[in-house]
Amino acid sequence: MLLVKFISQKQTQKKLQKHYIYLPFTDLKKEMDASKELIRTADLLLEISSLLMVSGANTNRVNLSINRFASALNYSTSCFISHKSIIITVYKDNTHLSCTQVKNIPPYAINFEIISAVSKASWTAIEERWTLEQIAKEIENIKKQNRYPKLVVLLAVSMAGAGFCNIFNGDYINMGVAFVSTFIGLLIFQLTHKEKYNVYLRIFAASLVASILASLGIVFNLGTNPETALATSILFLVPGVALINSFTDLLDNNIINGMVRFTTGLMTVLAIALGLFIAMALFQFN
Amino acid sequence: MEVAAWSGIAALGFGILFNIPKGVIPTVFILGFTAGLIKFGLMHFNIHIVLATFIAVFFVGIICMPIAHKIHHPPVVFCIPPTIPMIPGYFAYETVLSVMNFIFKEANPSERSVLIDAIFTNGFTMFFILISITAGISLPMLLLRKDSVKKLED
Numbered sequence: 001m002l003l004v005k006f007i008s009q010k011q012t013q014k015k016l017q018k019h020y021i022y023l024p025f026t027d028l029k030k031e032m033d034a035s036k037e038l039i040r041t042a043d044l045l046l047e048i049s050s051l052l053m054v055s056g057a058n059t060n061r062v063n064l065s066i067n068r069f070a071s072a073l074n075y076s077t078s079c080f081i082s083h084k085s086i087i088i089t090v091y092k093d094n095t096h097l098s099c100t101q102v103k104n105i106p107p108y109a110i111n112f113e114i115i116s117a118v119s120k121a122s123w124t125a126i127e128e129r130w131t132l133e134q135i136a137k138e139i140e141n142i143k144k145q146n147r148y149p150k151l152v153v154l155l156a157v158s159m160a161g162a163g164f165c166n167i168f169n170g171d172y173i174n175m176g177v178a179f180v181s182t183f184i185g186l187l188i189f190q191l192t193h194k195e196k197y198n199v200y201l202r203i204f205a206a207s208l209v210a211s212i213l214a215s216l217g218i219v220f221n222l223g224t225n226p227e228t229a230l231a232t233s234i235l236f237l238v239p240g241v242a243l244i245n246s247f248t249d250l251l252d253n254n255i256i257n258g259m260v261r262f263t264t265g266l267m268t269v270l271a272i273a274l275g276l277f278i279a280m281a282l283f284q285f286n
Numbered sequence: 287m288e289v290a291a292w293s294g295i296a297a298l299g300f301g302i303l304f305n306i307p308k309g310v311i312p313t314v315f316i317l318g319f320t321a322g323l324i325k326f327g328l329m330h331f332n333i334h335i336v337l338a339t340f341i342a343v344f345f346v347g348i349i350c351m352p353i354a355h356k357i358h359h360p361p362v363v364f365c366i367p368p369t370i371p372m373i374p375g376y377f378a379y380e381t382v383l384s385v386m387n388f389i390f391k392e393a394n395p396s397e398r399s400v401l402i403d404a405i406f407t408n409g410f411t412m413f414f415i416l417i418s419i420t421a422g423i424s425l426p427m428l429l430l431r432k433d434s435v436k437k438l439e440d
Contacts (some may be wrong), residue, residue, distance in 0.1 A: 056304070061362065111305040112363045119360045147305045160299025163292035167322075167371065240370045241304065247420035277386050 031097075037132070038099040041073055042090040044136055046103040049079065049086050051143065052118055056110035058245045059254040061119075068122040072130055083260040107199070110241055117142045150190065157236050158183040164232040173223030177214055181233035185210030189237070200271045207234045207275025215283045230276075237272050239265040293322025293371040301367035310364050313353060318368040321346050325372065336414045339372050343422025361423075369419050377412030381405055 045066055052062045059081050070077040070090065079088040084105055091098035121138045124130070130138075147153070161182030162175035170178065189206040197205075214233035218226040242265035250258035297318025298311065306314060321342045328338035346368055354361045384404040 057362070061360075110303075112301075112366075113305050113307045116307055116310075116359045116363050120358065148302055153302055156299040156302035158299075160296040160303075163296035163299065163371070166292040167289055167296070167326075236303075240300070241366060243416055244366060244369065244419060244423075247416055248424060251420060251424055273383050273386060277383060 034092075034095075035097055035099070038075075038090055038092075038097055039101070041070075041075060041132060042088055042099045042101045044132065044139070045069060045077060045090065046086055046088050046101055048118060048139060049081065049088070050103055050105050051114060051139070053081065053086070053105050054108050055112070055114040056108065056241050056245065057115050058248045058252070059257045060248070060252045061115070065118055065122045068126055069135060072122075072125040072135075073132060081254075082256060083264070111147065113145065113147075114142060117145070154183055154186055154190075157186050161232060161236050164235050165228055168225075168228045168232055170225045170228035170232070171223050174217070174225055174229040177217035177222055177226070177229040178233050181210040181213040181217075181229070182236050184213060185234065186236060200267060203237055203268055203271040204275045207237055207272045208279055210234050210236075211276045211279035212282070215279055219283065230280075234272055234276055237268070239268040242268065289326050290319050290322035293326075294319030296371045297321075297368040300370045301364075304367065306363055306367065307359060309357065310359055313357060314364050314367045317346055317349070317364060318371060320349075321368045322371055336411065336418050339415050340418035340422050343369055343372065343419050344425060345422075347423045347425060365423050369423065372415065372419060377408045377415065380408040381412060384408060 048069060049062050049066050052065060057065075062081055063079065066077055066079060066088070075090050075092055077088055077090050079086060085102055086105065087100065087102045089098055089100045118139075121135070121142065125135055125138075148156075158179045162179045165175045165178040185206040188209050189202055192202045192205065210233045211230060214226075214230040217223070217229045223229070242261050246258045246261035246265060248258075249255075249261060294315045295318075298315045301311065301314040324345055325338045325342040328341060329335060346365060350361045350365050353364070357364075384401050388398060388401040388405065
């Protein structure tokens with residue numbers, strides 16, 4: 001029995017070998033190169049869209065930028081963008097080649113400069129017909145850019161906090177209290193970023209510290225309206241971008257992403273309110 | 287007037303937090319100042335806060351189209367920071383605070399009904415301010431039916 005099987009295997013092998021020898025070698029290599037390029041394109045497009053999502057772009061902007069880059073490279077794409085992962089399919093219209101890749105999105109850090117730079121790069125890529133390598137190099141350059149120095153950010157946001165206090169009718173001493181509370185709250189928020197705590201825990205801690213400091217203003221009765229300092233000292237944490245982007249997504253019919261962003265915003269607001277509530281309970285006034 | 291200046295500064299502060307490009311900084315300040323001026327001016331004449339917010343943001347949205355052409359940055363970058371001083375988040379925070387007071391503190395029925403009123407007022411005000419901000423920013427684009435500012439010929 002075994003000998004018969006062996007002989008028939010040998011015969012099929014010979015048949016296969018015959019076919020293999022007649023296959024033109026160059027076509028196979030071309031197809032392998034095309035699919036390698038397809039995979040590299042898909043990876044690059046995934047990286048760009050992940051970069052845009054992390055920087056705080058709404059879903060429509062990500063779709064538009066990806067479409068522009070893909071059309072500069074003569075591919076078509078379809079993508080599914082969710083909060084934590086992106087699935088993209090890249091295909092060329094006249095062939096049967098297509099490639100689907102998935103990527104996980106790293107934690108969010110809002111950065112409008114990246115959004116602007118990627119948008120400009122996408123327009124230039126279309127106008128000047130960039131290749132894959134040129135696009136990859138430009139994206140590397142964009143990722144290397146630095147943010148503003150930490151002290152500038154701290155001072156600017158603290159001034160914003162003081163500005164909020166003024167909007168709610170505080171006088172200059174209240175604005176000073178709001179300034180100090182915002183400064184130290186944001187400092188704690190930034191310092192815990194490196195230790196990789198859960199983001200909602202960090203927001204809760206920053207809100208707690210900021211509101212305790214502002215409550216000290218009430219205890220020592222600084223200024224005419226010390227309550228406004230308490231109410232505005234935590235406003236620097238409020239997720240304005242997440243909430244605004246959620247409604248923009250809902251308007252564009254990306255209901256999943258809209259609801260996801262809205263829930264993220266709501267969780268952040270919950271953490272802020274919890275911090276404030278515990279601080280107020282500590283000092284026992286309403 | 288001074289309130290508008292501080293809203294400009296608040297818009298600028300948040301712009302820096304979001305890391306806007308350096309050339310956009312004066313534009314964001316001016317837009318924040320203008321939006322604050324319009325909104326608080328309208329509220330001074332007793333117009334409802336949601337409507338005042340919508341008008342101010344709509345104005346920002348209309349202005350940002352020619353500005354986007356001049357500065358060569360996408361409109362997102364300098365439309366969101368000036369709208370942050372409109373603070374939809376303040377009402378969200380008030381809502382959640384009222385919810386917590388309602389659950390954990392008050393047992394007195396009349397106080398509870400005051401709190402329920404506060405919850406609903408603040409919650410829905412936040413909701414509608416958010417809608418008005420988004421509608422105000424997106425409406426100029428939607429009305430002209432274009433996908434991108436760059437394709438505008440006017």
